[in-house]
Amino acid sequence: MRELKPCPFCGCDDIFVDDSLAPHHYIAVCEMCGAGLDHIAAWNHRPIEDAIRAENERLTEALEKIGSHSCDNEWADIAVDMAAIAREALNKGDTDD
Numbered sequence: 001m002r003e004l005k006p007c008p009f010c011g012c013d014d015i016f017v018d019d020s021l022a023p024h025h026y027i028a029v030c031e032m033c034g035a036g037l038d039h040i041a042a043w044n045h046r047p048i049e050d051a052i053r054a055e056n057e058r059l060t061e062a063l064e065k066i067g068s069h070s071c072d073n074e075w076a077d078i079a080v081d082m083a084a085i086a087r088e089a090l091n092k093g094d095t096d097d
């Protein structure tokens with residue numbers, strides 16, 4: 001069975017699949033707030049979250065490219081620092097789940 005993402009409403013990881021209504025009919029339900037969706041794919045579909053993660057990756061890569069230019073000026077150092085800050089922020093967001 002496919003892994004379920006946390007609840008999009010309350011963030012709870014305790015999600016169960018209710019298959020008691022009909023054969024081959026699965027509903028993902030949050031134990032904490034009771035939110036539910038009729039299809040597992042719908043539960044795991046997070047277009048805004050996926051777009052934000054992709055944007056963050058692109059921005060971090062752009063900062064790393066800027067910082068990788070080998071010139072001796074303070075802008076390169078600033079870009080390297082900004083890339084480290086962005087990477088730290090992304091990693092922190094992953095552990096807040």
Ligand SMILES: [Zn+2]
Nearest residue numbers: 007010030033
């Ligand atoms: Zn919930």
